[in-house]
Structure formats: structure tokens, C-alpha cells
Amino acid sequence: MDMYTKALNLDIEKIITDSDLDGVVTAAILKRWWPDAEVIFGHPGNLRAGTMDEIIDRKTAICDLPRHPNCGLSIDHHKSNEPHENTIENSIILWEPTPSAARIAYNLLKNKIDLSDLSETMIWVDKLDGGSISIDEFKGNNPVLWLGRVIGESEENTTTILENIQNRVSIEEILELPDIKLELRERMAKQEYLNRTIRENLSIVDRLAIVRLENLKIRSNGYLVTAIAGEECDACMVIHGDTGANFDDDDNYPVSASFYTNSFIHKTGGIFDLTKLATNFDKNGGGHANACGCRIKPIDEKIVTDREVTNGDIDSNINEWLDIWSQR
Ligand SMILES: [Mn+2]
Helix, strand or coil: CCHHHHHHCCCCCEEEEECCHHHHHHHHHHHHHCCCCEEEEECHHHHHCCCCHHHCCCCEEEECCCCCCCCCEEEECCHHHCCCCCEECCEEEEECCCCCHHHHHHHHHCCCCCCHHHHHHHHHHHHHHHCCCCHHHHHCCCHHHHHHHHCCCCHHHHHHHHHHHHCCCCHHHHHHCHHHHHHHHHHHHHHHHHHHHHHHCEEEECCEEEEECCCCCCCCCHHHHHHHHHHHCCEEEEEECECCCCCCCCCCCECEEEEEECCCCCCCCCCCCCHHHHCCCCCCCEEECCEEEEECCCEECCEECCCCCCHHHHHHHHHHHHHHHHCC
16 A cells, blocks of 8 residues: 555544644645544644643544654654654654645645645645745735735634635635634734834854844744845844743744745755754754754853753853854
């Protein structure tokens, strides 16, 4: 039996997925095959930290997130998650270097069920998750782009979006649903505030754009930062989260760093493997060479230590990362 057939024969009861556009579309596709599966949103950090261990078993699919040894099915495309073998003790691993994890789910099911309504959406999910979107497309108003911005704002709306994609409702129609439309209006209004806040907290050092958003209750992906920083940077580093927070906090999360290549100028990949930064202090850091992240670790004398993270640690981490970056 090939890997796809084995995967399709699984009895999946739970789908743990990332709460971004890619994770949501992946889970929506899987729900067309396993309609009774419960969807739970996870974060790479809390999976790696073990906070979801209790709920993961062989009837659990984990999508667009780090693989767990106890899951039944892992669907992912992150470089740091590339397996050395594709079956580990009754666990099926569908890992492919596709632009999105949704593309793997799409390929798994396209000959089994009708996914034709998603072909245009898939192109945009690939563009956005894989970094091949152009600056003009990013500044434009494609509905999938805006859906991606609305996703993750609230868990309730994210669930509504997922269920509607599962039920073959078009992206344009989803954006017209009353709750989603309201959220979209707010998100559109917030875009200007995000632009301004990024501009105010941005510095460029040695062609690396650094944005300090810690304790500001906002986060940004790399596209917005590199669209603002322009051709002055080859990559960006975004600091976000709250100093003093843990993953079990509902409203806060630990202070973290995300790294992205400026894909608007480096269209086929960046000039530096950014996971070197994301894994330098945090052994649980990772992702793609052109998009990855980690937690800020407490460091003394360049060595990770065991104490609360302070604001000073953010500066020390950044300085060390700049040093590594300078050796490119
Ligand atoms: Mn992804």
C-alpha cells in the first residue's frame, strides 16, 4: 500500500493544525474526508514544549506544525520537520517540500473527492505560505489575502472560516458572512495602525530589518515588514509576544522572534539560512530557511540559562543574532 492509501485508511478523530491560512485550509480539506474529526488549533511553540502531549494519539493528525511521536498522521512542509524515514512506529508522515502544507492535503485527496472549488484558493495559499507573492499582489486586494489576515484574529471566526471552506463556500462569500465581514472591516482599519507601528519600531542594521513589537499586543508577518523596509533589507527579524508570559497564558504568549527573507527582492530564496538564527539559542526553534521562529531565551554571557526572560535578554539575543548574520 502506498503512503497516501495508508493515510486515507486512518481513522482520524482529531486534527491539530496551525491557526494561519495554510493550517486552516489544510484542516478544511482533511475535514472533507474525515468530517467528524475535531479541529484543535495549535502553535509550533506549544507543541514543541509538550503542552499538547495529553491529547495526541494515533487518531490525531497534526498539520503544518512540528510532528509528534504519538500522532497517527503528520502533514507538513517545514524544512526543520523533514523526516529521515516516512513511517515511524505506526505513524504516517506526509512531508513534502511544497509551498504550503495545504498543497500536500490537496494532493492527498484531489483524486478521491471534489476539490475543484479550491484550485484558485490553493494558488494563493501557496503564494502566501511559500513566499512567492509579489509586492504588487501583497498590496492588492485578493480575497484570499484578506481572508489570511482575518484568520487568527479570533478562534471563533477562524473556526467559522474553516467550516465554510470545508462546506465549499467560496472565499468571497465567506468574507460576506456577518461576523467575518465585521472582523474584516476591523482588520482593514487596523492595517494602517500596523503600518505606522512597524515604521515607528523599525531599524535596519547591516541589511537586517529589526522590528520590536514586544508587549505591544500586535504581531506581523515578514511581508508587511519587508514591504515597508523595502530594498534596504535582505531579511527581517520581528520581536513579538509578552515578556513574562507562558504558553498556558490565554491572552499572552512568550516573547518570541520570527525571521523572514525579503522575498520581494529574493524571489527564489534568501541569501542566508535563517534557521541558523532561530535555532541558535532555542533548541525548539525552527521552520523554513526563509521563514522561521523561536522563543527569546534568557542568556548570560552568551549561554542559555534557566531564569525568567527579561527585556535585556531581547537585546542580548538580537546582538548575538546580528553577529551570526554578519558572518554571512
Ligand atoms: Mn505552512
